[in-house]
Amino acid sequence: MFKKLSRREFLQTTAAIGAGLYVSGKAQGADAPAKDVINIALLGAGAQGQVLMDAIIMKRDPAIRFLAVCDIWGVNRDKVQKRLKRYSKSGFRDTAYTDYKEMLDTEKDLDAVIVATPDFWHAEHTVACLEKGLHVYCEKEMSNTIEGAKKMVEAQKASGKQLQIGHQRRSNPRYRYCYDKLLQDAHILGRITTINGQWNRSKDSCQDNILREGMAPIEEAILNKYGFKNMQQFLNWRWYKGLGGGPIVDLGSHQIDIYSWFLGCNPKSVIASGGVDYWKDHEWYDSVMAIYEYETKNGPVRAFYQTLTTNSANGYFECFMGDEGTMLISEASNRGSVYREGWVQEAKWDPWVAKGYIEKAKGTKVAEDKDKEAVLDVRESIPAAEYKLTVELTDPYHQPHLMNFFNAIRGTEKLNCPAQVGYETAVTVLKVNEAVSKATRLDFKEEEYKV
Amino acid sequence: MTNRIILVMTVLAALAFSGCAKKQPVDQQPAAPAESKPAAQAPVAQEPKPAEASSAKADVKLEPIPLVLPKPMFVGTPENLGNIENLEPDIKMSRPQFLAPAGVKNLALNKPVTGSEAEPITGTLSMIVDGDKEATEGSVVELGPFKQWIQVDLGSEHELYAIVFWHFHKTPRVYFDVVVQVSNDAEFITGVTTLFNNDVDNSLGLGVGTDKHYIDKAEGKLVDAKGTKARYVRLYSQGNNQNDYSHYIEVEVFGK
Numbered sequence: 001m002f003k004k005l006s007r008r009e010f011l012q013t014t015a016a017i018g019a020g021l022y023v024s025g026k027a028q029g030a031d032a033p034a035k036d037v038i039n040i041a042l043l044g045a046g047a048q049g050q051v052l053m054d055a056i057i058m059k060r061d062p063a064i065r066f067l068a069v070c071d072i073w074g075v076n077r078d079k080v081q082k083r084l085k086r087y088s089k090s091g092f093r094d095t096a097y098t099d100y101k102e103m104l105d106t107e108k109d110l111d112a113v114i115v116a117t118p119d120f121w122h123a124e125h126t127v128a129c130l131e132k133g134l135h136v137y138c139e140k141e142m143s144n145t146i147e148g149a150k151k152m153v154e155a156q157k158a159s160g161k162q163l164q165i166g167h168q169r170r171s172n173p174r175y176r177y178c179y180d181k182l183l184q185d186a187h188i189l190g191r192i193t194t195i196n197g198q199w200n201r202s203k204d205s206c207q208d209n210i211l212r213e214g215m216a217p218i219e220e221a222i223l224n225k226y227g228f229k230n231m232q233q234f235l236n237w238r239w240y241k242g243l244g245g246g247p248i249v250d251l252g253s254h255q256i257d258i259y260s261w262f263l264g265c266n267p268k269s270v271i272a273s274g275g276v277d278y279w280k281d282h283e284w285y286d287s288v289m290a291i292y293e294y295e296t297k298n299g300p301v302r303a304f305y306q307t308l309t310t311n312s313a314n315g316y317f318e319c320f321m322g323d324e325g326t327m328l329i330s331e332a333s334n335r336g337s338v339y340r341e342g343w344v345q346e347a348k349w350d351p352w353v354a355k356g357y358i359e360k361a362k363g364t365k366v367a368e369d370k371d372k373e374a375v376l377d378v379r380e381s382i383p384a385a386e387y388k389l390t391v392e393l394t395d396p397y398h399q400p401h402l403m404n405f406f407n408a409i410r411g412t413e414k415l416n417c418p419a420q421v422g423y424e425t426a427v428t429v430l431k432v433n434e435a436v437s438k439a440t441r442l443d444f445k446e447e448e449y450k451v
Numbered sequence: 452m453t454n455r456i457i458l459v460m461t462v463l464a465a466l467a468f469s470g471c472a473k474k475q476p477v478d479q480q481p482a483a484p485a486e487s488k489p490a491a492q493a494p495v496a497q498e499p500k501p502a503e504a505s506s507a508k509a510d511v512k513l514e515p516i517p518l519v520l521p522k523p524m525f526v527g528t529p530e531n532l533g534n535i536e537n538l539e540p541d542i543k544m545s546r547p548q549f550l551a552p553a554g555v556k557n558l559a560l561n562k563p564v565t566g567s568e569a570e571p572i573t574g575t576l577s578m579i580v581d582g583d584k585e586a587t588e589g590s591v592v593e594l595g596p597f598k599q600w601i602q603v604d605l606g607s608e609h610e611l612y613a614i615v616f617w618h619f620h621k622t623p624r625v626y627f628d629v630v631v632q633v634s635n636d637a638e639f640i641t642g643v644t645t646l647f648n649n650d651v652d653n654s655l656g657l658g659v660g661t662d663k664h665y666i667d668k669a670e671g672k673l674v675d676a677k678g679t680k681a682r683y684v685r686l687y688s689q690g691n692n693q694n695d696y697s698h699y700i701e702v703e704v705f706g707k
Contacts, residue, residue: 054695057695058693079572079573079593083696085594212588212589212590332531333533334531394531414506
């Protein structure tokens with residue numbers, strides 16, 4: 001990864017631009033080699049779109065510049081437009097659109113589009129952009145339907161353009177290090193047999209979004225034109241069938257994607273339980289528990305996942321359990337450890353400590369010789385010894401994945417979550433809602449993962 | 452000091468402090484497998500005690516300032532804070548009550564506000580003193596990137612004891628280059644008293660700050676105004692750890 005401009009350097013540079021001291025009035029992008037310049041538009045200016053825009057801006061890449069924003073809601077559209085206007089001296093433009101077709105027809109200088117609209121719009125928006133010859137970074141879930149996701153894969157193949165799906169953990173250096181070093185190189189967990197993961201959120205974090213005082217609603221005719229019955233649906237589309245997929249798709253998709261990535265295969269079956277147990281007027285399940293079965297090259301793996309919207313206990317993490325160790329990882333950098341099973345000799349993990357893959361956690365109780373007889377006691381195991389992960393992400397969570405997308409456009413990297421990978425994850429995750437509704441175990445056929 | 456070391460120290464400190472908290476938040480409880488216990492040498496927080504205004508005289512009756520806190524609201528995925536230098540530990544304890552001479556009140560409520568941007572990205576400057584301290588989007592004023600300031604005109608000179616302000620508390624954030632000044636000069640050229648400054652590299656040009664970065668939360672940031680007499684209160688900032696923008700939900704100035 002190239003050295004990023006520090007915040008201080010950026011502020012000094014920008015101050016120089018404002019004072020007319022920078023390179024003779026050139027815009028930010030104009031100073032970069034032409035081959036590196038990437039002009040982008042933001043399609044969908046809600047909370048997630050703003051997070052992505054901020055992550056891009058904070059990378060301080062002088063060759064990436066926003067030219068336009070599109071959103072049907074004036075509140076978000078105007079906010080992003082005003083933000084972009086503040087960066088006009090950096091080569092940004094602040095043209096705003098309500099209709100994405102008008103934007104694509106008008107903006108002739110675009111190279112790529114960041115799609116952060118509600119899930120049920122992803123397929124149409126992404127396909128339209130690809131057909132215009134534009135690269136696309138599309139937020140997950142790739143689509144709320146398998147048919148939509150399939151069209152996206154086909155459109156990507158036909159266009160030859162880059163299509164990155166927003167499973168950002170795939171580019172997170174910590175996750176990549178866990179995969180490359182701890183699993184592929186060190187095989188530190190032994191044979192992985194079980195996975196446990198969750199994303200639990202408090203009731204308070206899951207309240208419906210409401211139209212705040214001073215916020216103008218979208219006209220009903222516009223709402224209906226774009227697939228929403230009313231502002232309640234627009235503001236809370238994730239809860240509605242036909243628009244989103246509920247928490248298992250919003251949150252679970254990120255983590256279940258990691259299950260398959262780390263195991264190197266897709267699941268063969270899923271059973272699930274869920275329901276609209278707590279929240280009123282929601283269509284998608286607020287609590288979901290799912291169990292996947294994988295058949296890996298090393299044997300079967302059972303993988304549990306739950307997402308709750310009434311209790312935040314233990315937050316969110318993915319926990320991979322093998323016969324020699326456990327790896328607990330989370331997107332939050334303050335959580336991440338590997339635990340050596342008590343029966344595994346400390347010397348076996350010393351080489352990985354020496355190589356810097358892991359480091360012994362301070363204060364960890366390592367099994368004493370006197371405890372070793374407990375190995376023979378089947379009723380209780382020796383406590384696992386903790387080791388800390390040695391790689392962390394201190395940049396915004398989405399930034400590495402976005403930069404992987406831009407570098408793929410530049411031809412210097414391969415996408416970490418191309419269309420086919422995003423499709424397979426969509427197949428894996430959308431099946432959970434089907435399993436809940438049918439109250440039965442569902443098998444995946446190999447051809448389901450193919451387009 | 453490397454980021455790695457800073458992170459480890461911060462985590463250890465946070466773990467140690469959380470052990471003294473009245474109630475540990477459930478999302479901080481160790482997950483299975485259990486996290487290791489904090490290192491013995493990590494600092495230990497003291498039980499919070501009421502803080503007196505530094506200007507208070509022995510013969511003056513003191514009482515807690517009439518501060519009403521908004522509802523806590525951390526949602527979404529908190530960004531990592533491990534790379535922020537000079538960050539004070541997140542002690543996860545309520546701030547002790549701040550004592551000031553009896554009769555102080557919020558002098559800033561509905562007073563005129565000016566700023567570096569007359570037209571913010573979202574909201575209006577008057578919202579900064581409207582009494583609404585909630586974290587929700589309609590309560591937040593957003594100013595653009597780079598150096599920004601807002602200024603409250605208290606109407607006349609007052610004796611000031613505490614300035615409390617909320618940048619943003621929907622997610623844990625750290626705002627940069629936070630400077631709080633008071634003066635009787637509306638242009639802040641003469642008679643300027645700096646009460647808080649964490650601009651450690653003087654990027655604002657107001658002087659090198661020695662105060663620590665902090666995590667904005669529902670209890671706001673309280674700065675001791677030390678009984679300084681002034682009419683105007685000015686707050687500077689320059690972006691935060693998540694984006695380049697400066698945000699203000701509310702500013703309260705307690706004095707008489």
